[in-house]
Amino acid sequence: MxxxxxxxxxxxxxxxxxxxxxxxxxxxxxxxxxxxxxxxxxxxxxxxxxxxxxxxxxxxxxxxxxxxxxxxxxxxxxxxxxxxxxxxxxxxxxxxxxxxxxxxxxxxxxxGLFSMSQHPAEKYLFISAGSGITPMMSMATYMFDLGTGSDLVLINCARRPSEIIFRERLEHMASRDPGIDLKFVVKEPDRYRPWTGYQGMFNQLMLGLMTPDYLEREVFCCGPESFMQSVRDALAGFGFDMDHYHQESFQAPVAKEEDMPELDDTVPEEGARAEILFATSGVTGQCAETDTVLAAAKASGLNIPSGCTFGVCGTCKIRKLSGEVHMVHNGGISEDDIEAGYILACCSNPIGRIEVAV
Known part of the structure; x- marks a missing residue:
């Protein structure tokens, strides 16, 4: 022709x-x-x-x-x-x-280096928040136009449904390509309009429900740094190989490989030991960094009220007085409480030495 x-x-x-x-x-x-x-x-x-x-x-x-x-x-x-x-x-x-x-x-x-072309794979997972959807839209459209069969889960988070960018275009592509699996998460519904999808802060539970085979996927993430941190925590907590994780902040896209920021997240180390001072009780407990504060308290003969044990109900909220923990919760604690020094004992791992008000 x-x-x-x-x-x-x-x-x-x-x-x-x-x-x-x-x-x-x-x-x-x-x-x-x-x-x-x-x-x-x-x-x-x-x-x-x-x-x-x-x-x-x-x-x-x-x-x-x-x-x-x-x-x-x-x-x-x-x-x-x-x-x-x-x-x-x-x-x-x-x-x-x-x-x-x-x-x-x-x-x-x-x-820019944030492209699926840089990391070819059979299966992809795109996770974004707000205007972080823009590179995902470009990559998803490219996959759709190729017409060779997509295997993509695309998760986008927004404040409310009316603020989901590209919603109709994404839904159109997903309706024509069964290999595009589309998920939306909103913090709150629009007034007078019911929302029947996922609601709340994106968390580890949602990730497991939306993408059961996440361990097999190449992951691309874009959004505010706090959002990307929560995504990294959720993936790392599930044992995801972070060599297959790629991110770009919409505040500061990276043009050259030497400018890529190192993701030096603090996570519990296998075999590393930790010490917890339960200040109110005057008890000091020894544990592994991979143990939760809740488990360490029970091993020390102390009782922290708890319910779900995976960061949803918020029953085990306690105040951290010093030190650092790695917490991967599922919506059971607010950002304000975290800033005020509170943690959920059931999903917090002590890093080194910490002190809590128990």
Missing amino acids: AASPVLMGAGIWNDSEPLECVSVLPEAPNTATFTFRAPSGALFDFQPGQFMTLEIPIPGGPLHRTYTISSSPSRPRSLSITAKAQDSSIGTRWMLDNLAPGTRIKAIGPA
């Missing part, structure tokens, strides 16, 4: 040429997808999951901001960026207020 006359002779876009905005599509509150073309008609070539750096002409001088490409290289005639403005946003706020069809803007890229 002869090549399309539109594509014949079309070159590959590079950042010596500006991008021209062709559409602005609202996605959610303070969120929009900006679609660009190359004025010369050049095609876009990038790896799904990569990002662009835009030069935003704000008053007082240009501002450079990085945004993940939300479109797929399987659709090379245009390039899309989906951005959400936070309260402190300057660049994204300018884009939402000023970018319109016909506007041209300078861009640098594409760049």
Whole structure:
């Protein structure tokens, strides 16, 4: 079959040429997808999951901001960026207020290592929160367009259903490709609209229910650092091989391998010993770091009230006075309580020496 006359002779876009905005599509509150073309008609070539750096002409001088490409290289005639403005946003706020069809803007890229192309696998698990869905959308669209049979579980977390970015597009792809298994988690429902899916903070229990075969999957995660920390804790607690875990913060995408941050999470070590001072009782107990505080208390003859024993009910909440624990809970304690120094004894492992009010 002869090549399309539109594509014949079309070159590959590079950042010596500006991008021209062709559409602005609202996605959610303070969120929009900006679609660009190359004025010369050049095609876009990038790896799904990569990002662009835009030069935003704000008053007082240009501002450079990085945004993940939300479109797929399987659709090379245009390039899309989906951005959400936070309260402190300057660049994204300018884009939402000023970018319109016909506007041209300078861009640098594409760049980035956060791509399934860098880590080929038979089965994938994408986990994201908020606008961290953008690289997942690019990669999922790429898999969908290949048409060779996907094996993808895609989990996206949002504050409420109305704030799920790309919900309809993802549901459309999942309805056409049985290999795309879509899961949404929200903190709270929209007013007057019931939500029948997962609700609450994403946790280890949800992970096991959504993806029973998570140990066999290549995992990509994107979102706020606290969210990605909870995902790493959940996976590590299940014995996942973290060599198959990849993450990118939507605050700071990484362009070069030497700039990749080391994930130096504190986790219990097999064979390492710990000491717990139960300050109220005046008892000191010795245990392994892989033992829970609850188990160590019982071994020392002390009783901490408990219920579920896997971090859901919150019955075993106690105050940690000093030291560090590794806690993987399932929603039984609030972020405010954690910041105030409380832990759940049933799912907290002591690291070295700790002191608790028991």
